[in-house]
Amino acid sequence: MDYNKEGNGVWNLMTIGDYLRLNKRWFLHNGCLLILVNLVLVASSPLDYKWVDLLYFNILFLCMQIGLVVWDFRKTRQNFWEVQEALEEEVPLKALQFAEENYYTYLLQGIIIKLNKQQEVALLDYEARADQMEEYTTEWVHDIKVKVAVCDLVLEDLEEEEVAERLSLPIEQMKFMVNQLLYITRANHYSQDLHIEQVDVKEVIKGKIKENAPFFIRKNIAIENQIETCSCISDKKWLEYIVGQVLNNASKYTHKAGKVLIYTIEDEEGIHLHVRDNGVGVPKEELGRLFEKGFTGTNGRQTTKSTGMGLYYAKKMANVLSVGLRVESVQNEYTDVILSFYKLEDYFNVTKM
Incomplete structure (x- = not known):
């Protein structure tokens, strides 16, 4: 379950090796339990057993464990697959439905809920600041337009045509740039x-x-x-x-x-x-x-x-x-x-x- 640095940045599909590493404590516990039971059976002289019966018990125990591992592995891999698919397709994490609920899925859902709340707070804060900036920019643009209009009136009264002509182009450029700024500000909220x-x-x-x-x-x-x-x-x-x-x-x-x-x-x-x-x-x-x-x-x-x-x-x-x-x-x-x-x-x- 290595992180795919060369790909799209998500976890690769879980393998049986990944599952075994994640649950190694559980397997170690069951292995120790099986050894302990065998030692008790062998060391207890009053018990009337046969080696064939002991072997049968161990095979039955291992078959049950293998069946449980296969079942749990499929459920766990399905959970991981749903998370990976959500990351690849940009599905909202809060909409995830896991194949089986357990401690890890509850923990993951708790983290998702917390991250969603943080994201919502950050988004509201960003929108508020963006609205303030847009309001300030719009007000600034209109104030500048008034100043530019005054410049136009002053140019009309200038007696020196050469000076007026030299100043008219920068003023027109200023008008264009101010209007462009206003459009760019509104472009981020074009749907409104x-x-x-x-x-x-x-x-x-x-x-x-x-x-x-x-x-x-x-x-x-x-x-x-x-x-x-x-x-x-x-x-x-x-x-x-x-x-x-x-x-x-x-x-x-x-x-x-x-x-x-x-x-x-x-x-x-x-x-x-x-x-x-x-x-x-x-x-x-x-x-x-x-x-x-x-x-x-x-x-x-x-x-x-x-x-x-x-x-x-x-x-x-x-x-x-x-x-x-x-x-x-x-x-x-x-x-x-x-x-x-x-x-x-x-x-x-x-x-x-």
Whole structure:
């Protein structure tokens, strides 16, 4: 019954050797008892016995012990198997039903009950702290938004256009980052904040292009929006977050005087929204890691102060909404981010509230 370090981290199935080692005291006791009985029978002269009778007694005793061992071994192994199966399949331990109740199962159940209580207390404490942090972050974001709005008003009154232009971009970046922080905070409680409806994807794209316009204008990046009509069943706010993140990345990693092409392709699976730029591209070995938490990649470390969280949360919410999100890219040629809106029946897979 060794711990499987190379496997999935659970106990291997109990063998007869494991059972014998666990019950060695019991076997030692019965062995000593059998020897004592034999010695008494041999040493007692008044007893009229035959060696055949003594041998028969020992064989009968051993057969009874073997039968009991086989029966108890099967019950004990079944108990261990149920615990192992629960660990492998992540079944709640408190739901375990043992094949036979004994001192060890009672002890194990007591430990499970205690651990469950500790876990429940720790979970409640974590949820309370998470709610406090979310409340504080939300309040902080709204306070910052007020300050940023004041900065916008000050910029409008500035007479020096060159100074105003130089300050406008950092302020827009601040707006984007503050909004991103608010979305990330809410992403951990998305089930409380979903509103599924018919969404006009074209309008979402137009709104996010306008929101990211200062970043595109600063680098003189051309936007070609070829979308005519496109709609889906989704959560508009979270879809705006995903699209905004994709467009913001396009503004970061597209060269000056570059181009971003936005178009859709429809097939039997659904409608696929493409946001394709002719920027720096993604190294082939990094494509599979773009949606990992905290992954910044070569471009993120060299060209921008990337946190590696934007695409991670975009992918997380895309999965919740049953929206496909993938990236195709060739380094130094292009990056094509594809959002797939599947046929109507697939939207019944949207995470329940």
